[in-house]
Amino acid sequence: MSLHVFEERYVRMCAVLEDSDGVFASVLIERGSEVGGNDKRSDVGVLIQIDDLYKDDGRILLIGHAEDVITVIDWLDDDPYPQARCRRSPQIQCDEDQRDAHFETLVDVLRRIGNTPSRELCDLIVTLAKEVGDTDLLLREAFWATARLLPAGAQDRRTLLQSGDISSGIRSLAEMMTHYEELTKFQKPL
Known part of the structure; x- marks a missing residue:
């Protein structure tokens, strides 16, 4: 997967990720702020491992791959960027x-x-x-x-x-x- 990062809060998040293990969670926005109020985020997402990160003029191209499915337990403060406590979802089993x-x-x-x-x-x-x-x-x-x-x-x-x-x-x-x-x-x- 590739993400084009340009919002200041996510640029800051990428800086932190560069100095860590390069793993973050991504969830869908179920309802955006364009309908009034704050974004409503999904409680299900994927754990992303960053493979490459390219910077150019304040923008970032992030290349990564999904490693696991996560469930958000609860959302924490959005400052300086959205954060949550998550757990890995159980592996899908098969008979x-x-x-x-x-x-x-x-x-x-x-x-x-x-x-x-x-x-x-x-x-x-x-x-x-x-x-x-x-x-x-x-x-x-x-x-x-x-x-x-x-x-x-x-x-x-x-x-x-x-x-x-x-x-x-x-x-x-x-x-x-x-x-x-x-x-x-x-x-x-x-």
């Missing part, structure tokens, strides 16, 4: 008897997104997944990788972040893909 079906669903969604060109590649992914010792970890990684490719908006992505188990997350992912396909059927080409 062993459901793994093969879950991998097949993810492969189907990938194929429908159009980023998996051949059936052979999809079959290879499933075969490799079954041979790896920690298939729960691989399934979680495949779930999040597929979710990143999904043509979805912020609310849909938030729904995926809040999935309590892999079954509901993958079911939501497949439903979102079906919804997207239905919407695009009726759009006129440009």
